[in-house]
Amino acid sequence: MQTTTLSFSNLHNHGELFANLFRARRQSFIVQKNWDLPQADGMEFDQYDTPASRWVAVHDGADQVLGGFRLTPTTAQCGVYSYMIRDAQRGVLGGTIPQDLLYEEAPVDPQVWECTRVFVNHSTPMAIRRKVHMAMAGAMTKTARELGATRLIALTGATWPRWYGRCGLDAEAIGRVMLIEGEENQCVSINLVPKMH
Known part of the structure; x- marks a missing residue:
C-alpha cells in the first residue's frame, strides 16, 4: 500500500493515478x-479541483486507488468560489449544504486547510479497510503539515468520534449535526499542532 500526494505540478510523474483518483x-x-455531481470521461470533479488544491491517493502501487481525499487552503479564491465549507456558509452553493453548518464564521487563514471528498473505494477489501483509514489519517496529517497547516477543517460523517481517535486524530465538532443527501454530517476541526514534534 502506498500514499501519494498529487498536485497540478507533479501529476505528470504519476501516470494514470490522478485520473484514477x-x-x-x-x-x-x-x-x-x-450524489448529483459534475462528471466527465468517467471522473467526478467540482469547482474546488484547482491548482490551489492537493489530492492524496492511497493506492496499491499500480492503478488501483483504495481511498483518497482533497486538501484546499482556506485562502483559496477562484471566481466566486473559495472553499466548500465557507461557500456553503455564504450561500454560494445554493443550499445543497445548510448555511448554518458552522458555529462561527468560516476561517480564512493560511494555516487552516479544508479536507473534502474523503472516501474509501467500494472495492477495497474489508480486510484492509482499517489499514487504508490509518494510511489516510497519516497522509492527511503529514501532507497538511508540509503545506504549513496547523489545523484542518472537514465536513464529515457524524460518526467521526468513533474512528478519528482510533486513527490518532485530535478533533472537535465546530458545527451541528446535519442531514445531507440522507446522511448525518458534521463539521470538525482537526488540530495538527500535537503532530508537529
Whole structure:
C-alpha cells in the first residue's frame, strides 16, 4: 500500500493515478452514494479541483486507488468560489449544504486547510479497510503539515468520534449535526499542532 500526494505540478510523474483518483471519486460519490455531481470521461470533479488544491491517493502501487481525499487552503479564491465549507456558509452553493453548518464564521487563514471528498473505494477489501483509514489519517496529517497547516477543517460523517481517535486524530465538532443527501454530517476541526514534534 502506498500514499501519494498529487498536485497540478507533479501529476505528470504519476501516470494514470490522478485520473484514477477522480474515477474512484465518481464511483464513490455518484454511483454508490447517488450524489448529483459534475462528471466527465468517467471522473467526478467540482469547482474546488484547482491548482490551489492537493489530492492524496492511497493506492496499491499500480492503478488501483483504495481511498483518497482533497486538501484546499482556506485562502483559496477562484471566481466566486473559495472553499466548500465557507461557500456553503455564504450561500454560494445554493443550499445543497445548510448555511448554518458552522458555529462561527468560516476561517480564512493560511494555516487552516479544508479536507473534502474523503472516501474509501467500494472495492477495497474489508480486510484492509482499517489499514487504508490509518494510511489516510497519516497522509492527511503529514501532507497538511508540509503545506504549513496547523489545523484542518472537514465536513464529515457524524460518526467521526468513533474512528478519528482510533486513527490518532485530535478533533472537535465546530458545527451541528446535519442531514445531507440522507446522511448525518458534521463539521470538525482537526488540530495538527500535537503532530508537529
